[in-house]
Amino acid sequence: MKTDIILAGVGGQGILSIASCIGVAAMNENLYVKQSELHGMSQRGGAVQSHFRLSDKPIFSDQIPLGQADIILAVEPMEALRYLPWLSENGMLVTDSAPFINIPNYPDTETILSEIKKLKKHVLVDANGLATSIKSPKSANIVMLGAASKYLQVSFNSLENAVCEIFKNKGTVIVETNIEALKLGRDFAEKYLCN
Amino acid sequence: MQKKLLLGVEAIAQGAIDGGLSGVYAYPGTPSTEITEYIESNPIAIERKLHRVWSANEKTAMEAALGMSYAGKRAMVCMKHVGMNVCADAFVNSSITGINGGLVVVAADDPSMHSSQNEQDSRYYGDFSMITILEPSTQQEAYNMAYQAFEISEKTGLPVLMRITTRLAHSRSTVETKELKSQNEIKFPQDERQFVLLPAIAKRRYANLLNMQPVLEKNSEESQFNTLEDAKNHEFGIVACGIAYNYLKESFIGEVPYPVLHIRQYPLPINQIEKLAQECKKIMVIEEGYPFVEKKLRGISQTIEIKGKLDGTLPRQGELNPDVINQAFGIQSKQKYQTPELVVGRPPALCQGCSHADMYEVLNQVMTEFGKGRVFGDIGCYTLGALPPFLSINSTVDMGASITMAKGATDSGVEHAVAIIGDSTFIHSGMTGLLDCVIEKTPVTVIISDNSTTAMTGGQKSHGESRLEKICLGLGVEREHLRVMTPLKNRHEEMYSILKEEIEYQGVSVILSQRECIRTAARKAAKKRANVQ
Numbered sequence: 001m002k003t004d005i006i007l008a009g010v011g012g013q014g015i016l017s018i019a020s021c022i023g024v025a026a027m028n029e030n031l032y033v034k035q036s037e038l039h040g041m042s043q044r045g046g047a048v049q050s051h052f053r054l055s056d057k058p059i060f061s062d063q064i065p066l067g068q069a070d071i072i073l074a075v076e077p078m079e080a081l082r083y084l085p086w087l088s089e090n091g092m093l094v095t096d097s098a099p100f101i102n103i104p105n106y107p108d109t110e111t112i113l114s115e116i117k118k119l120k121k122h123v124l125v126d127a128n129g130l131a132t133s134i135k136s137p138k139s140a141n142i143v144m145l146g147a148a149s150k151y152l153q154v155s156f157n158s159l160e161n162a163v164c165e166i167f168k169n170k171g172t173v174i175v176e177t178n179i180e181a182l183k184l185g186r187d188f189a190e191k192y193l194c195n
Numbered sequence: 196m197q198k199k200l201l202l203g204v205e206a207i208a209q210g211a212i213d214g215g216l217s218g219v220y221a222y223p224g225t226p227s228t229e230i231t232e233y234i235e236s237n238p239i240a241i242e243r244k245l246h247r248v249w250s251a252n253e254k255t256a257m258e259a260a261l262g263m264s265y266a267g268k269r270a271m272v273c274m275k276h277v278g279m280n281v282c283a284d285a286f287v288n289s290s291i292t293g294i295n296g297g298l299v300v301v302a303a304d305d306p307s308m309h310s311s312q313n314e315q316d317s318r319y320y321g322d323f324s325m326i327t328i329l330e331p332s333t334q335q336e337a338y339n340m341a342y343q344a345f346e347i348s349e350k351t352g353l354p355v356l357m358r359i360t361t362r363l364a365h366s367r368s369t370v371e372t373k374e375l376k377s378q379n380e381i382k383f384p385q386d387e388r389q390f391v392l393l394p395a396i397a398k399r400r401y402a403n404l405l406n407m408q409p410v411l412e413k414n415s416e417e418s419q420f421n422t423l424e425d426a427k428n429h430e431f432g433i434v435a436c437g438i439a440y441n442y443l444k445e446s447f448i449g450e451v452p453y454p455v456l457h458i459r460q461y462p463l464p465i466n467q468i469e470k471l472a473q474e475c476k477k478i479m480v481i482e483e484g485y486p487f488v489e490k491k492l493r494g495i496s497q498t499i500e501i502k503g504k505l506d507g508t509l510p511r512q513g514e515l516n517p518d519v520i521n522q523a524f525g526i527q528s529k530q531k532y533q534t535p536e537l538v539v540g541r542p543p544a545l546c547q548g549c550s551h552a553d554m555y556e557v558l559n560q561v562m563t564e565f566g567k568g569r570v571f572g573d574i575g576c577y578t579l580g581a582l583p584p585f586l587s588i589n590s591t592v593d594m595g596a597s598i599t600m601a602k603g604a605t606d607s608g609v610e611h612a613v614a615i616i617g618d619s620t621f622i623h624s625g626m627t628g629l630l631d632c633v634i635e636k637t638p639v640t641v642i643i644s645d646n647s648t649t650a651m652t653g654g655q656k657s658h659g660e661s662r663l664e665k666i667c668l669g670l671g672v673e674r675e676h677l678r679v680m681t682p683l684k685n686r687h688e689e690m691y692s693i694l695k696e697e698i699e700y701q702g703v704s705v706i707l708s709q710r711e712c713i714r715t716a717a718r719k720a721a722k723k724r725a726n727v728q
Contacts, residue, residue, distance in 0.1 A: 010541065027200050027369055036366035038309055039225055039653070046543035061445035062366040062438070065517035067529030084532040102544065107537040115535050170725065
C-alpha cells in the first residue's frame with residue numbers, strides 16, 4: 001500500500017511541522033518515506049508545498065506525478081486548489097477554510113469554497129476556529145493534520161506519539177494542547193463526512 | 196547503527212561527521228545551508244569541537260578547508276551552486292595542489308531556480324578541475340558518499356566534489372548510519388612544497404593531476420555507485436544520472452524495459468557507456484541540470500543516435516520530475532484536474548513589519564527627486580524590493596554587485612546612483628567594492644540595510660554585527676558621511692532627510708539602516724519566554 005500526499009499552504013503556516021509529524025509516525029511504523037519540501041526565498045510569504053510519499057515498498061521519486069496524489073492536505077483554501085492537477089481522480093482534498101490574504105488580488109472566498117465543494121471527496125475545516133476554541137490558534141496546522149489523519153496510512157496512535165516527540169522540547173502544556181488539537185480535527189472530519 | 200529521518204543535506208552532514216570530519220566551512224545559501232546548521236548543533240560535533248563557524252564567503256571557506264586538509268585533517272566545504280563561482284580560484288587550484296587530509300566540496304545546484312539567479316551545473320566545475328564527482332540519488336547514498344568521500348579524496352590525493360540538486364537536498368527519507376570514525380591526527384604533507392604553486396612546482400603538480408586521470412576513470416568503472424541494469428528491450432539504452440534515475444523508475448513503476456546505466460560517480464565510466472552504445476540502437480540521457488553527460492557522449496560516439504536535452508526530448512530548463520520523463524517516453528499522464536482559473540499567483544514577499552520595507556518606502560519617495568533607473572540591488576530578502584509594491588531596484592546580479600555596478604554606472608556619467616546591500620552580503624563581497632569607491636571618491640550612496648542576520652536562508656549569524664561602522668571607517672569612508680538611521684514608521688521624515696543629503700553629496704556615503712529582522716527578533720523572544728517557563 002502507498003499514500004501520496006500534497007501538503008500546501010503559505011510560507012510560515014506550519015506545513016513543515018505537519019510533514020515532520022507524519023514523517024516520524026511513518027518511520028515508527030517502519031514505512032518507507034520520501035518528503036520533499038521548499039526552503040529559502042520560496043518560503044517568504046509565498047505559496048509553499050511539500051510532496052509526501054509513504055509506502056510499505058521502496059519509493060523511487062521524491063516528487064509525486066500529476067494525477068496521482070491520494071490527498072491534498074492544505075492549510076489555506078486557494079493553495080489547496082493550486083495543486084489540483086496532482087490530485088488523483090478519487091483523491092481527497094482536506095483544507096482549512098480560512099483564507100490567508102497577503103496579496104491584493106485574492107479572489108472571492110465564497111467562489112473558492114464553492115470550487116472546493118465541487119469535489120466529491122473533500123473536507124472543509126474551520127481549523128482556526130477549532131484551534132481558538134482550545135485557546136491555541138497556533139495549533140491550526142495540527143487540527144488539519146487530525147482532520148486528514150484517517151487517510152494517512154499511519155495509525156492515530158502513531159500520530160499522537162509523533163506530536164509528543166516533536167513538541168516535547170516546548171513543554172508538556174504545548175504537547176497536551178496539540179494532542180487535543182489533533183483529536184478535534186479528527187472528530188470534526190468524521191462528522192463532516194457523515195453529513 | 197541508527198535509523199534517522201533526514202533531509203538529503205542533513206544526511207551529508209551526518210555522513211561527514213561519522214566519516215571523521217574535523218571541520219566544516221561554509222557561507223549560507225539555499226539549498227545547502229542545513230548541512231552546516233546540522234553540524235553546528237550535532238552533539239558529537241560539539242563534543243569533538245569540530246570547526247563549524249560560518250565563513251565570510253565561499254572563497255574564505257574553501258581556503259580555510261584547504262588549510263585544514265594541509266594539516267592532515269578531514270575538511271568539508273558547503274555552498275550553493277553560485278558559491279562555486281566565488282570560490283572558483285581556490286577550488287580549481289586545490290586540484291593542482293592536491294590534498295593532505297581528505298577534502299570534500301559540496302555544491303548544491305538549484306535547477307528551476309526555486310531560490311537562485313541561475314541553474315548552473317556544478318559538474319562542469321568538477322570536470323574543469325579534473326577531480327572525482329559524486330552525485331547521490333537517495334538520502335542513504337548521500338550519507339554513504341559523504342562518509343566515504345574523505346577516503347576517496349585521501350586515496351587519490353585530490354579533493355572530491357559532491358554535487359546535489361534541490362530536490363535531493365530538501366527531501367527527507369530514512370537513513371541508516373554507520374560506525375563513527377576517529378579524526379585524523381595533525382600530519383604535515385610529506386612534500387613540504389606540495390602546496391607552493393610556483394610555476395616550477397605547479398607544472399609538476401599539474402602533471403600529477405593529469406597522470407591521475409586514468410586512475411579516476413578506473414575508479415568510476417569499478418565504483419559501486421555506477422551500475423548497469425540490463426533489460427530485454429534494446430531499442431534504447433538509458434544513461435540516468437543521480438536522482439534522474441528515481442524519476443525514470445517511477446515512470447515505469449520500477450520495471451524499466453530498457454538497459455539503464457545509473458551514474459553517480461564521475462569522470463564518466465567510458466567502457467560501460469561504450470558497452471551500452473554497442474548493444475542499443477539509441478541512447479537516451481536523463482540528467483538534472485545542463486546536458487553535461489549528453490554533450491560528452493556526442494564526443495565519444497559520432498554514429499549512435501543520442502536523445503536528451505539537446506534534441507528536445509527532455510526540457511532544457513527546469514528540474515526533472517516524473518511527468519517530464521513520462522512525456523519523453525510517451526507514457527500517458529493520469530492527470531484529471533486543472534488548477535481553476537480563479538487561483539492567482541502568490542509570490543514571496545517581505546514580512547509584515549520588515550525593516551527593509553520601511554527603507555524602500557522612504558527611498559522610493561526620495562528617488563522621485565533624482566529620477567528612475569539608478570538603484571542597484573543585491574542578494575538577500577531585500578531583493579524582493581524589485582517586486583510590487585516597491586519596484587525599487589534596477590539590478591540584482593551576484594553577491595556584492597550593487598556597490599560595484601553603482602560605481603560603474605557613476606563612472607559612465609549617471610548621477611545619484613544608490614546601492615542597496617544587506618549586512619551579511621556586505622561582509623561577503625561588498626567591502627572590496629566600497630574600497631574601490633573610496634579610492635576614486637566615486638559619488639555613490641551605499642545603503643547597508645542591516646537586520647543583524649543572514650535572513651533569507653533562515654537567520655544564520657551575520658559577521659557584520661557591531662563591526663559595520665568600524666569596517667566602513669577603516670576602508671576610508673568619511674566620518675560625516677557615514678550615517679545611521681532606524682527604519683521605523685515614525686522615523687520616515689528623518690530617514691528622508693538623511694537619504695536626500697547623502698545622495699546629493701558628491702562623494703562616497705554609507706547609510707547604515709539598522710533594525711533587527713523581525714523573524715530573528717521573534718525567535719529570540721520565544722526562546723526567552725521558553726527559558727523563563
